[in-house]
């Protein structure tokens with residue numbers, strides 16, 4: 001077996017312990033004589049998997065009782081529509097546009113009502129988070145929307161926006177479970193799990209109960225109503241059962257690691273190693289305003305497209321893979337999610353040092 005260090009932004013690296021455990025249960029899940037992939041989603045065994053996954057997530061995030069946890073399909077993209085369909089009661093919502101994912105959510109919301117772009121960092125290719133302490137929040141806005149960690153650009157909201165009393169909706173796809181979170185500050189937190197939690201094919205939405213109502217926009221398909229999924233405990237239709245099982249294993253792994261406080265310390269240590277190198281490097285540099293740097297996605301460049309390409313190629317040959325930046329921004333990006341061990345980041349920094357020595361003129 002030969003494993004690489006996988007710096008992909010998503011689908012992304014998973015904890016080896018989790019993969020090995022899943023492999024050991026592939027043919028016979030705990031005496032059922034079948035794989036979880038072959039199991040009815042209404043079986044006792046699966047009910048146990050689902051309920052434990054939810055409880056472990058609640059423990060990890062400290063989710064209060066008045067929030068529901070929903071396991072949904074359709075990726076973050078479906079949420080871009082589901083959010084306005086369910087929450088845009090006045091047909092007005094404010095969006096803070098800090099990258100392509102926020103922009104896509106904003107454009108989607110504009111289909112259903114008046115979406116206001118109340119702040120953006122597009123003027124500097126989304127390399128920073130705008131000051132959100134005193135924004136022109138619309139009096140009739142149903143919610144304020146952010147993308148908390150901008151996967152493509154490597155920025156993170158280290159302070160949540162002042163929503164002036166409005167409900168905060170946050171896409172946490174690429175920082176989910178990377179550090180402790182105060183759930184009570186949000187009306188809805190959601191994210192695709194394929195970045196920092198599990199395999200592709202699912203979104204987890206943590207939503208305050210009073211926001212789950214029958215009162216959705218006219219024409220909202222049944223399947224797009226949060227209430228349908230909440231009332232059915234995420235079993236309205238066949239869920240992505242195997243993904244729930246894998247995420248459940250990751251939750252147990254996170255608990256065993258010591259929970260989100262410990263993960264935050266680990267993630268800070270990993271990110272510091274890389275950022276400190278970038279700040280001192282004569283060849284590489286980070287592309288994000290320091291105060292807004294993400295712990296999860298670290299973009300960097302050499303300043304030469306040719307050299308960037310050479311670096312990505314050489315790194316791949318050395319077993320450091322998926323370092324190419326997003327197709328819209330170029331350069332490099334190292335995604336160093338929870339499951340990326342410190343050794344992986346050390347190996348990357350060592351490789352960058354060596355590359356710098358060989359190429360610096």
Ligand SMILES: *Cc1c(COP(=O)(O)O)cnc(C)c1O
Pocket residue numbers: 010074075076077078101147149150151171172173174192195
């Ligand atoms: C990847 C990503 C998305 C898109 O997720 P899909 O599951 O592919 O729809 C949305 N938001 C953020 C922050 C992401 O990183």
